Amino acid sequence: MATDFWSSSHYKRWIVDRATLRQARSDDLQYVDNPEHLAFLNIFFANLISRLGRKLQLRQRVIATAIVFFRRFYVKNSYCETDPFIVAAACCYVAAKAEESPVHIKHVVSEARTLFGEYGIKTFPTDNSKLAEMEFYLVDELDCDLTVFHPYRTLMTLVGKGTSAASDTEVGEAEDGPRYWGTGEGKLELSEQAIQTSWFIINDTLRSELCLLYPPHLIAVAAIYLTLVFSTTTRAQIQASSAHPSSASSAPHAHPDPTRRSSRSASSSSKKHAQPPDLIGWMAGLNVSMSLVATIAQEIISLYALWDRYSEDAGAGEKGSLRHAHALRGSRAAKEAGSRSGSAEMSEARDEGAQGEVRITPMFLVQLLLHMRQKRMEDLSHPANGRPVAVNKMLERTQAAG
Template identity: 65%
Template sequence: MATDFWSSSHYKRWMLDRATLRQARADDLQYVDDPEYLDFLAIFFANLISRLGKKLQLRQRVIATATVFFRRFYVKNSYCETDPFIVVAACCYVAAKAEESPVHIKNVVSEARMLFGKYGIKSFPSDNSKLAEMEFYLVDDLECDLTVFHPYRTLMTLCGKAGGNGGETEAGELGVGIQDGQRYWGTGEGKLELEEGAVQMAWFIINDTYRSELCLIYPPHLIAITAIYLTLVFHTSTRATIQAQTQSPPTSSGASASSSPPTRRSSRTANSHKKAPQDIVGFMAGLNVSMALIATLSQEIISLYALWDRYREDHTAESARSAFAQGQLSAFGAAGAGTSGKRAGHARSGSVLSGTTSSGGTPTTGDLKDDGAGLAEQQVVTPAFLVHLLLRMREARLADMAHPATGRPMAVNKMLERAQAAG
């Protein structure tokens, strides 16, 4: 196991560019009306992994590793040619082993069946051997690279926490000798002093980034620093402290000495031990990273929150089928859909299209409230919609494979290509 991120398989083989990720979704894009649906699928499956992980009582780091495994698997595969739900279960099962928190395969199968059943998935196998077989396919596509580095360790180290949030630390996240060097630690003098609420917000922001493919594009230390940067902006008391520091006029030492009345020796001794407030802006500026890149990553995270704000949890499958039947793909909404609470950094809060109905049934065109903006920009997406979308994508893909334009089944074409490549 690599103890240094920069010499690990994570850095050398699994830091990808956007062109590679677009190519990975090329097949799926043929079967969706809007490419944005694939971004909603990324949110949906990350939430699904998180729920299954919590049912299996896995630590947050194990859930994050399972999410990364899922993302890596679908760099080489497509949603329309696989069953993502058994992949979700296999990712949790393998991640628990890789992070030395193993769970029994029977527990994974039983919990997955109950959880997926809430989303209308009745085809998940009850046979443990199916999940065990999927485990081998998953590890093979991961190329046995099961070591994953996460931003949590960097966050805890930069904030001077030996271990926080349940001891979620990871050796080697900062690299060999990073405490004495200037790779991205900057001068290495001191730690960033944040209150517990601010550190918790940064931790939650890191959790939220796994709803996208940012973990495949950016190194973990950049994500951690960006989470701190967003926390300094959105955490109320921390932002007020920074504003007070930047707005207070500088005072000269001579003026302060002449204006202050003489004090007794004991008072001077007490004042000399008072700690000056930390220059938070100066600390961030001293980090050896590109702040322009941090700002770009911040905008991507905020865009993720804007997209996530249009996602609603609704486990009823009937509304999705009705919406497809009525052709309301671009204006799909769900009655009674609610959010899971306010999230930091929402870029839009009033642009979500309301899909509620007075009768509590499937929304119709007359029930949708359009404020003048485009329906595509205002649509609300639910898990029920995404599950049915996955089924339609798979059906269309199977039909194309059986009756391709060439007149030859796609499976036969692939076998011929392999035979020709072999000479």
């Protein structure tokens, strides 16, 4: 597995621009009344994969990898020409293998069929060979690029946490690699609740196409930035610790280690107990474009505003997200973020009647997908030039290859 993001296939082949994404959705746009519906499909399938991953008892990193695989697959394909439900199941199956947490194919088929049945999908195959066949199609469309870098490791490194109760450390990636986000000096000390908020924000970004547009370390920095913006308590704690560094550093010097020489002890102690950085200084010290971080933050806020109009039953599929955490606990950080100018998603749902907004439901999106596929099949069967077009791309390639 590649330990350097900049030399990996993730960076070289799977960070794309918006023009590529628009081109990928060009066929789908012909069969939807509102282009926003495609953004709702991103939310729906991310939630669906998350639910399936939890049923399969997959770690959060594996679920995130499965969602990234799903996004990559639909850079080259369209919803109207494929069955996204079997693609979602195959993404979970392949991601579990890629992240060394394999699950039996029978278990995936069984759980997927049960889960998808809740959305009225009765056509999911019971034959294991269908999912195995889709696995090969998926890996082929991914160009066998199964290495995925996630923002979680950068988040935990920037806050000085190798492990955390809220974390799922990325096993297999070198911790001592090049610090592409900065010098690594001066960790930002965040509380467990603040780290969890940043972690949930990263989870939430998977409901969009940000993982295809930006490197993961920028998403991690944007998540930290939004956490600091949302939580006045976290900002106050950091500012207090940076304003009074003597109290934090006085304890280690009070009882020096007698087994070490004084100079060595002083140098090691000064390294270990460096003065906590102030927020502005810490952000300025990062080797990243702050304008780009601000752009990502604005896109995350826009995602929450869109997500506010999506209605999932009882928060299904939202576990591990900031929205779900707010719904369950009414966390202080989320309450502070609930202003309309911030993230509308973290506040309570808008009054639909007062706002006059149409809420999007999973059943509406399932019907939309069926309509898109039906119309696409009709267009392919009766094209303007009178020549039918092969629907199954993979079958067409196989026949051409003999």
